[in-house]
Amino acid sequence: MAPRIDQIETDQVIPKRVDVVIIGGGIVGVCTAMFLAEKGVSVALCEKGHIAGEQSSRNWGWCRKMGRDVAEIPLAIESLRFWEQMNTRVEGETGFRKEGVVYLCETQDDIARHEEWLEHARPYQLDSHLLSPDAVDKLLPGSARKWKGALYTPSDGRAEPQKAAPAIAAAARRMGAYILTGCAVRGIETSAGKVSGAVTEKGTIACDTVVVAGGAWSRLFLGNIGVTFPQLKILGSVMRTKPLDGVPSQAVGASDFAFRRRLDGGYTVAQRGANVAPIVPDSFRLFFDFLPALRKQWHELRLRVNGRFIEEWQIPKRWTLDQKTPFETVRVLDPAPVDSILEEAKVNLARNFPAFRNMEIVESWGGLVDVMPDAVPVISHVPGVPGLVIASGMSGHGFGLGPGTGRMAADLVTGDVPIADPTPFRYERFLRGTTKAA
Structure with missing residues (x-):
């Protein structure tokens, strides 16, 4: 069951030409669109389903600097600065509150x-x-x-995943960005070795730059254009309660539960340190890329062989630009939550905070989180493909880091000084650095 997301008005007709096409309507994509529009750059955001349909509406809603990989701290600092001003910036409600x-x-x-x-x-x-x-x-x-x-x-905080990306997308549209939903991008066109257009299911949009912010779909899209991207997916399960009294307002995590207060007075609850890692064909293709991380974090992952193996085995890995793509076949990844994990979270939470003993669960959902071998995102130009930028592989940090990531991607597109050092996020680290590319 998918969480209920705020609906916004979107564009129905694609433009013939823009400066930049963004692939993906999650938090990273909409933030990139907003910052580019603020810079006066013409932009079209193409989302195969609807805004925030996948992990951007299914995460915990934490916006934190604390506990980040040291490489991410400068980006997290800038992201929190943007979060603090976001409601004013977008003239809407993203749900951000600085509660700690x-x-x-x-x-x-x-x-x-x-x-x-x-x-x-x-x-x-x-x-x-x-x-x-x-x-x-x-x-x-x-x-x-x-x-x-x-x-x-x-100084850390929380925001509402079902509200934030839609509010930011609506603001970007008011600034002049095209926001296109139900509009999958099939691939890119090049001219003289440079990006010259994005081919969508509704036609081609001429452009100079394409930003891939496709979340869990990025590896598949990039693979079809010959760009390797070592990305896997893990399944998180989340639930929300009716309003509760006597519970702290801070976002709180222990080893086996996590909760944070929502705007409606209810709580988002999850089992911390208990994600399911579906065994899929890419698990074998990328085994040696992810082996170091698996050795460190095996206790937080529950490996499963289930229906996703066959589903992903059957997904085409190559297609031509006049063919229907996997992005048009599956508009929204909507996996079922793992009820046993959520039940563990309820028991653990109620044992430690008795105010949760009477919690009433309103809904629950699952979400597929895209992860990289080093759990650090890629925000980078792609060597050898001028005009192609990746802003993906957020590794479960995308919501909190979304504003800073979007701003850095916009800076890379325009050639402005990046808001933070982009070196830790470069794509090349998977080609010649510590991790071998797929």
Whole structure:
């Protein structure tokens, strides 16, 4: 069951020409469109389904700097700065509130791990800090246990995934961007070795640049144009409750549960550290790319062989631009949540925070999260393909990093100084760096 997403008006007729075509109507795509429109660049965003139809509406809604890969911290800082001003910027409700994020510590090892991260993050002068057990009790009243401590960042926040991307897309459209839904991009055209157009199911849009912000679909699209992209998908399960009293307003994560308050007074709840990794054909193709990450994070993944193996085996990997594509066959990835994982989350949460014992679940959903071997996104030009930019592989960080990612992608397109150092996000790291390309 998909979450209910705010609906917006979109364009029905494709333009003949724009400067930039963006593939994908998730948080990264709409933010890229907005920032390009602000720069005076003509842009058309093409979404095969509807805005925020996939993971951009299905995530937890956390917007954090805390706990990020050190390479992502500068981008996270800029993203939070944008989130804080987003409602004003888009003249709409994205749901962002600066309520703070808390990681609860159950063991001394948890504290040591967070201390190590704080040392790495120290140069960025974040307000992240460790709390004593008594300080945790004061910040999060109502817990049924005494925690060893917590990592806390007051300036982090939360937003509403079902509201944010639509509100940003609507703002981009008011600024002059074309927002096209039900409009899959089949491929690109080149002239003299450079991007010259995007071929959609509704016709060709001439352009100088294409930005691939296709989330979990990016590997498939890029593979058809000869660009390797080592990306897999994991399945997350999420649920939301009716309004509850007596529960902290911060976003809170422990080893086996996570929750955050919603605008309606309910809570988004999930089982932290329990994602399903479907075994699919790409799992074997990319085995050695992902082996280092698997060794580190095997305890957080539940490997499964299920129907997705056959589904992905049957998906065409190559097509011509006059053929119907997989993006037109499956408009929205809408996997079922894993009920057993959600039940674990309910039990764990109610045991630790008794106010959740009477929670009523309104709906639940699943979402396929695109992940990279190093869990760091690609925001980069593609060597050898002038005019092609990738902004994908967000590895579960896309919602919180969406504004900064969109701005960096826009900066790369226009040649402006990037908002943060783009080096950690370069595509080339999978060709000649620590990870071998597929």
